[in-house]
Amino acid sequence: MIFHRIVLNNILSYKGEKTFDLVQSKPDKRRLVLVLGRNGFGKTSLLNAIKLLFLGSDDKGLRGGMTRGTYVLGDEDSRWSGIMNSQARREDETTCSVRIEIGPPEKVEFIAQRSWNLEGDSFGLENETLEVEVDGRTFAGEAAETRLDEILPRELVPFFFFDGEEIRHLAEASDIHRADAMERLLSLSFINGVEGELDGLIKAWRREELPEEVQAKIAAKEGDLETHEKLIEAINKKATSLISQRDELKETAESIYHKMDSLRKSGSLFDTASLDRQISELESELQREQDRLAYALAADAPLLANPGLVRACLDPLRSLVDQKSKAAESTLTTLYEVLPSRLFDEPPQPRTNLSDDQKRFFQNKLKSILDTFGLHDEDTDSIIEGLDLIRSRSLLDQFLGINNSIKAIREERARQLKEISRKKMQLEDKRAERRESQYGSSEAAGQYKQLETESADVHQQIGKLEAEISGKNEHRQLKTDEIQDIEKHIKELERQVCDAGKAGKRLSIAIGLKKSFEEYRRQRREAKRKKIEETINTHFKCLMSGHRLIDEIKVDNDFYLTFFDRSGNQIGHSTISHGMRQLAVTAMLWALKDVSGKSLPIIVDTPLARIDRENQENLLLNYYPNAAEQVLILATDSEIDKRKFELIISQVDRVYRLDNPDGQTTSPVQISGTDYQSISWEAVING
Structure with a gap:
């Protein structure tokens, strides 16, 4: 599988419709695409645009602590202009999009486009759409998301589109869905489907053996079970909505905190001890x-x-x-x-x-x-x-x-109240004076006070949502307990069967088949795990030269990496250099490609970060040309200099240079020609 085209329209630093034409001229020999540009010219924008297509704007890893609305629309205070190209936005453009065309080198089989309609100052789920076309059939909404996930499970997106400086975190990053995603990548998940079908047959055949009155009782209980499950589904849906609202408010609170912190840090530094x-x-x-x-x-x-x-x-x-x-x-x-x-x-x-x-x-x-x-x-x-x-x-x-002093007592209490009010005013004046002395101006102090009010309001809303979420959790647990009781009762009813009867033989076969598939899946999974472990170690030794701190890498059942020295002692992640961890994860990516048999394109930004010169050459000569059918390398002229360019030129199919004269309008310029060995490095850099 390769990218045939990537089309960016008014997204991030790309203004207007910009196309990367990536159809390979010599698929078997040249798999590398170089996208070269200076810092800030649009390499990371290209990477993030592809991630946006596969993950959508709801992905918290992409948003980096911002709310979904802030991430999409932008926020002047945080100096983030949003996902839409800022110049296009100023020119009253309202839509932006990312489109990819994927398939084997000879044809396009899969087209996906995610678009955002940003009319107005608010953002809702209806403003983001995904359309997928597979073999001429068009899908939208959840069906489109499902089709896109079949191409690349979202949990595995960071393994195929990544920043070289951040890839090391994949060695220790925790994701409860990673094991399932790995099974899908390794073509093991179909066995789970077979096991599910067998479970259904076993259940149905067991029921046939029961007396009619018992079957009627079971049917009634299953009706109760279905009602409870629907109720839990509704509770989960509401709880998910509440959690999403709470998380957005927490992100808002975090944003307010950073603004307050910025005011604190930017204010003039006075001696405030006396005021305190x-x-x-x-x-x-x-x-x-x-x-x-x-x-x-x-x-x-x-x-x-x-x-x-x-x-x-x-x-x-x-x-x-x-x-x-x-x-x-x-x-x-x-x-x-x-x-x-x-x-x-x-x-x-x-x-x-x-x-x-x-x-x-x-x-x-x-x-x-x-x-x-x-x-x-x-x-x-x-x-x-x-x-x-x-x-x-x-x-x-x-x-x-x-009775004799009631007037005097009233006057005394009134005096006390006035004194309390006076002291409150004095206290507020001193606090305002303290803020002004800390932040350098009355305007900044006023902004800080307003932010304090906003923060208190947001935290109050968070508290209310937390209480609602807690209530939903308690309700869900109550219904879950009731479901367990119903299921227990159903099992007790099913155990009332007296003889094997007409379904006995086929039931026995089905149970035997299910056990066989379970064992088959276990053995296949273990074989894949061992193969990945073996391949990782082979590739790591190929990539890592002149250093043997890590003698062996082991892969656990959830596909996480553990490192060992020559004595068999486990090595803590914190004691391993960033560069070495980057090479270890690179070896894992290489192994996944080899063992899974799937060849998805790879995009890597900052490909040689923190890697020493010798191991950089190992990556360029050994890994990238073999990592996938197509590898897009996004690099600066300091990462891929003349010497490195000449090392890999025989593997390069296309070269793009990114132009961005004003920092806001990236344009990809394809270097003409198909035989890059005849093009000088200076021509590549200077056009």
Whole structure:
């Protein structure tokens, strides 16, 4: 498979429709396409445009922390102009697109075009479309995405279109879908489909053996199961939408944070320690005032708000106190007369007689103790009448005090509120002064304050979405548990079969076949893994000269790389140089191409990054001419200089030079001729 054409229209640095014509002149001999240009001339734009076609603008790796809308439309504050060519946008162009034509060297079999309609200032899913044409049939929407994914699973896009400086990360990058994608690339996934079909047959044949009443029960349970699964699907759809909204808000929050950080860093540097101390002192004073007012209001606010009720309570309280005083006086008089004599004169008596002075002392003490206590009336339904004398007097005193000073108390509380308001204003003024001193101008300080407000609002929205997502997760888990119960019940019903019956033989065959396919897939997968591991090590030794820190590379079941030295000790990724990791992953890409038997075109930007001279030559002579049926090398004149150009010229099919006089309008210029061995390096560089 090769690219026959790549057509870019108003995308990134390419203004208008620009075509790379890549039909090979000598497919068996010349597989390299050189795209040469200075930094900023459009090489990375070409790479990213192809990634955009395969991944779409929703891919977070492409967006680099920006929201989808910001990535597509641009953001002046972040100096990102969006995916549409900025000059075309200024000229009121509204569409941009990427188109590829792929197939074997002799014909085009697959055409894909992803387009963006950017009318207005907002971006929605409907503004991005994908169309795919396969053998004359046109697909759109999800069907088009499926067809595109069949050509190259999106999880494997970084293995075929990559920046040489970043490729080393593929050695350790985690992706839960990588193993499945690798199985698809290695033509193992069809076995999963066969196993699925056999599962369906086994299930159906087992059912045929069951009595009709059991089958009816199972059918009812399966109806419940289908209802639950649809509900979970709806929950997942809603949760996915909520998560997408939350992630976009998080990216917005991150963008706001960077803007705030930029204001902080760009502001004049003043000594703000004194202002910080003043702010801290004001915050402490304000907190103390608020605490004092809160404590006071908790006690007297109801009474201050109802002065009429306070006055209405005074007369009943006076009557109550007078009544209880008279009753207490009578009772206490009787106690004073009776209690001392009964206490000291009536038996039983202590063994040691008290003296008259001791008796008088205890009599007086007893009277003084009695004087301090009020006396309770009998039980009553009235709250006030149920109070004893002491509490009645205390309540009356409080109400009299409040009634006499209610105006003064109100004025004091109002004064406290004004003082709190004054301190709040002082604090806000000091904070504004602090911001202005930090950011160098009142305008910058105002921008920072506005960003703080926006940040608080965004984080509040994130909090609400997190709560909704949590609720959806709980609901999903509840329904998942119910599904497990239903499935368990169905299995219990299926176990009620009494004999093998008419389906016994075919059922036995199907189960045996399924086990055979499972074992076949396991063996094929293991054989492919071992072959990839063996091929990686062969290619790595071909690419890596003069260094044997890495003696062996092993591939685990999920197709991740582990490195070992000559003693068999595992080598940590952090101890391996960037260049060496780049060569290891390059060896893996080479091995995948060899073992899978699939030949997809490869595009590599910065092809020789961090690689020393000797190993650069190994890459140019050994890997790139054999990496695929077609390899597009995007390089500067310092990466592919005259010496390196002459090394690979016999493998080169086409050469493009990128012109970009203003930094915004890249044009690919094909160097004329088909025999590049007759063209000087100077002609290639200078046109």
